[in-house]
Amino acid sequence: xYNIPSGKKRVDILTLVALFLVFIGYKHARxxxxxxxxxxxxxxxxxxxxxxxxxISATYFNPALLSFAPAQFKAGFFTIGQNLSIKLxxxxxxxxxxxxxxxxxxxxxxxxxxxxxxxxxxxxxLRAKRGSYDASGxxxxxxxxxxxxxxxxxxxxxxxxALIPTADFQGQQPFxxxxxxxxxxxxxxxxxxxxxxxxxxxxxxxxxxxxxWLSLGAGALMANSTRAVSGIFxxxxxxxxxxxxxxxxxVNTRLVPHFGVVAEDQSWRVAATLHFPLQNxxxxxxxxxxxxxxxxxxxTALYQNFSFVHGFLPWRVSLGxxxxxxxxxxxxxxxxxxxxxxxxxxxxxxxxxxxxxxWSDTFAPTLGGGLRVGMHEISxxxxxxxxxxxxxxxxxxxxxxxxxxxxxxxQWRFDxxxxxxxxxxxxxxxxxxxxxxxxxPDAEHPVIDxxxxxxxxxxxxxxxxxxxxxxxxxxxxxxxxxxWLFSLGVALRYCR
Amino acid sequence: xxxxxxxxxxxFFSATTSCSGSNSVADASMEEYxxxxxxxxxxxxxxxxxxxxxxxxxxxSLPGSYAMFQVNSRIVNVPVVGQSxxxxxxxxxxxxxxxxxxxxxxxxxxxxxxxxxxxTLVEVVFPEAFLKSLEAYPRLIELRPDLGIxxxxxxxxxxxxxxxxxxxxxxxxxxxxxxxxVYDQDGDGKPGITIRVTGIVxxxxxxxxxxxxxxxxxxxxxxxxxxxxxSEVEQVYLGSDNPALSKPNESWKDPDPSHSYFIMVRxxxxxxxxxxxxxxxxxxx
Numbered sequence: 003x004y005n006i007p008s009g010k011k012r013v014d015i016l017t018l019v020a021l022f023l024v025f026i027g028y029k030h031a032r033x034x035x036x037x038x039x040x041x042x043x044x045x046x047x048x049x050x051x052x053x054x055x056x057x058i059s060a061t062y063f064n065p066a067l068l069s070f071a072p073a074q075f076k077a078g079f080f081t082i083g084q085n086l087s088i089k090l091x092x093x094x095x096x097x098x099x100x101x102x103x104x105x106x107x108x109x110x111x112x113x114x115x116x117x118x119x120x121x122x123x124x125x126x127x128l129r130a131k132r133g134s135y136d137a138s139g140x141x142x143x144x145x146x147x148x149x150x151x152x153x154x155x156x157x158x159x160x161x162x163x164a165l166i167p168t169a170d171f172q173g174q175q176p177f178x179x180x181x182x183x184x185x186x187x188x189x190x191x192x193x194x195x196x197x198x199x200x201x202x203x204x205x206x207x208x209x210x211x212x213x214x215w216l217s218l219g220a221g222a223l224m225a226n227s228t229r230a231v232s233g234i235f236x237x238x239x240x241x242x243x244x245x246x247x248x249x250x251x252x253v254n255t256r257l258v259p260h261f262g263v264v265a266e267d268q269s270w271r272v273a274a275t276l277h278f279p280l281q282n283x284x285x286x287x288x289x290x291x292x293x294x295x296x297x298x299x300x301x302t303a304l305y306q307n308f309s310f311v312h313g314f315l316p317w318r319v320s321l322g323x324x325x326x327x328x329x330x331x332x333x334x335x336x337x338x339x340x341x342x343x344x345x346x347x348x349x350x351x352x353x354x355x356x357x358x359x360x361w362s363d364t365f366a367p368t369l370g371g372g373l374r375v376g377m378h379e380i381s382x383x384x385x386x387x388x389x390x391x392x393x394x395x396x397x398x399x400x401x402x403x404x405x406x407x408x409x410x411x412x413q414w415r416f417d418x419x420x421x422x423x424x425x426x427x428x429x430x431x432x433x434x435x436x437x438x439x440x441x442x443p444d445a446e447h448p449v450i451d452x453x454x455x456x457x458x459x460x461x462x463x464x465x466x467x468x469x470x471x472x473x474x475x476x477x478x479x480x481x482x483x484x485x486w487l488f489s490l491g492v493a494l495r496y497c498r
Numbered sequence: 499x500x501x502x503x504x505x506x507x508x509x510f511f512s513a514t515t516s517c518s519g520s521n522s523v524a525d526a527s528m529e530e531y532x533x534x535x536x537x538x539x540x541x542x543x544x545x546x547x548x549x550x551x552x553x554x555x556x557x558x559s560l561p562g563s564y565a566m567f568q569v570n571s572r573i574v575n576v577p578v579v580g581q582s583x584x585x586x587x588x589x590x591x592x593x594x595x596x597x598x599x600x601x602x603x604x605x606x607x608x609x610x611x612x613x614x615x616x617x618t619l620v621e622v623v624f625p626e627a628f629l630k631s632l633e634a635y636p637r638l639i640e641l642r643p644d645l646g647i648x649x650x651x652x653x654x655x656x657x658x659x660x661x662x663x664x665x666x667x668x669x670x671x672x673x674x675x676x677x678x679x680v681y682d683q684d685g686d687g688k689p690g691i692t693i694r695v696t697g698i699v700x701x702x703x704x705x706x707x708x709x710x711x712x713x714x715x716x717x718x719x720x721x722x723x724x725x726x727x728x729s730e731v732e733q734v735y736l737g738s739d740n741p742a743l744s745k746p747n748e749s750w751k752d753p754d755p756s757h758s759y760f761i762m763v764r765x766x767x768x769x770x771x772x773x774x775x776x777x778x779x780x781x782x783x
Contacts, residue, residue: 107694117740294575
């Protein structure tokens with residue numbers, strides 16, 4: 003681990019703040035789910051960054067650590083592979099929805115009939131094949147940032163951290179977690195992975211070291227709120243491919259705070275963090291106009307509201323510590339541990355809905371350590387992240403797994419003239435432990451019978467295909483999930 | 499985003515009209531169904547029958563059973579779509595008897611109804627309960643040799659559905675389901691008669707309706723009659739289980755009278771409605 007270099011040159015704080023504001027101007031910055039999953043992907047600390055980070059990632063994970071990080075510029079690159087598997091159980095016979103539903107009226111217990119309350123499509127007419135979506139693939143990111151110290155004894159440190167995907171600057175691929183997904187991908191999705199990983203992150207933080215052994219830090223991560231209004235005029239409703247459409251979009255940036263505190267002596271370090279909940283909201287309205295149409299009183303169009311939430315992260319609190327083994331230079335090492343509490347019980351999904359079956363808060367422990375030999379350091383982390391998602395025996399299909407995480411870091415420091423450089427690399431492997439679930443009629447919120455007992459609209463005769471349970475819920479009658487995540491990152495750090 | 503549905507309910511049926519087997523609004527008019535070169539009536543006013551080309555049909559040979567096919571065409575101003583032509587096609591069994599030298603009596607039993615529109619966003623379905631509730635109704639035929647060989651007319655006939663009116667021809671239709679004149683004609687527990695709609699919008703409509711029509715036609719032979727229908731339709735929606743179907747669309751008679759017509763072909767005395775429906779393609783190829 004680095005010691006704080008002395009005699010650092012001052013970098014103008016205004017430059018740093020201006021840089022942050024420039025990125026605010028982009029108004030694209032969003033979630034940090036990727037960071038929460040992988041930790042620091044380009045340096046030694048890896049999944050223990052809340053305790054060990056000595057680089058720009060402290061800006062996000064624990065801003066109090068900025069006081070102990072060398073003043074630096076850092077640039078890195080990492081890639082993450084998602085090898086994800088969802089296997090859907092075969093559907094039993096008789097659960098498909100037939101096209102008789104187009105001529106059906108629901109049969110009520112009293113013998114009367116009523117309109118169908120939900121509108122599934124005939125199974126054979128679904129646009130996408132069940133389970134055809136595959137989220138596996140690779141994503142790559144650039145990261146860069148700086149740590150700047152101020153004052154003779156460096157009571158203040160400022161950090162800036164940016165993470166930018168090489169492909170989509172901000173990707174959002176929302177989906178429904180129940181039978182409503184039949185109209186779209188007709189597949190299941192990993193709730194806490196996939197599109198939550200795509201998107202940029204911009205963080206600015208300040209650390210204050212009032213005492214030599216104590217550092218306090220506060221940071222802000224940029225999130226955004228988007229409002230989109232689509233105006234549509236349809237001159238002929240019988241030709242719905244002909245429409246005049248305009249779209250108005252406004253994006254507002256919000257700063258989501260996080261805090262850290264670190265206390266340490268020559269051997270011990272205790273670190274704690276608090277991260278506020280984060281969500282990037284997209285709310286909007288479709289304003290639909292028709293030719294020759296009587297709108298409801300007080301309206302000049304038909305309004306269709308929608309709301310999405312992307313990259314939701316709940317309250318997070320961590321507590322961890324590190325113990326140094328051996329002298330601060332030469333041959334030595336360290337042991338670290340951290341536990342992260344996440345209030346997943348407050349989760350809001352991509353459709354801005356709370357899960358029907360409530361999620362649990364989680365405690366995720368991580369252990370690690372490292373070895374230093376001269377200018378070379380290696381580190382190892384192991385963690386377990388329990389899933390907050392209960393068994394999906396009912397209507398919803400939140401796919402999530404307990405995770406076992408392993409990380410391996412390496413760093414080589416070398417001098418170049420009067421400057422000190424370090425080359426870091428990190429490799430991590432995350433195993434999504436196999437999980438299987440079968441739907442149960444006894445679930446608190448069971449799978450919906452989308453084609454309830456019905457009669458033909460012309461003959462009033464019972465429709466045999468409506469007897470019993472019919473559903474297009476892609477998760478019915480059950481599914482299993484597992485997978486691996488891999489990441490490999492490298493970074494170059496320049497310290498003055 | 500939830501897309502707002504667009505509805506198209508074109509709902510004017512007439513038990514005095516009858517049906518073809520086509521599934522789209524026919525561009526064909528009456529002339530396509532008439533025999534010979536003299537079948538080109540362009541309007542009811544010009545209707546002149548066979549002229550000199552038809553052999554005179556002996557009225558004594560006309561009584562019997564007939565399958566009747568009626569097409570009643572209207573233009574409907576449909577919100578969000580515009581004007582659209584809509585046909586109500588009726589399949590009926592008709593029993594013809596001789597009243598006197600100058601008159602025949604028809605007893606018409608509707609076997610099936612179908613509504614076809616130029617747009618296909620929705621389909622109107624006439625439930626069997628409604629069809630079964632339709633009683634056979636009489637119609638007078640006046641033999642009119644003064645209009646031409648084999649010509650006939652049928653004076654104004656009025657049918658009211660879903661309401662009992664003291665003066666069916668002139669009393670205003672009830673506008674509220676609570677009106678004592680409204681009754682549950684099809685016995686489904688809903689006021690008036692129930693029509694169902696399916697497609698991009700669906701639901702039930704409870705309504706009362708009055709049809710007023712006259713016929714003018716000719717006996718092409720002792721086994722085949724044809725002619726034009728001149729009708730008016732009044733309709734009041736009493737309710738619906740879908741607010742999007744809460745009021746009827748403005749409509750008017752198709753300006754081309756040849757689009758509303760009827761054809762009758764003789765069938766055996768023992769034939770009933772189910773036989774007519776089953777053999778429709780043969781009767782009216």
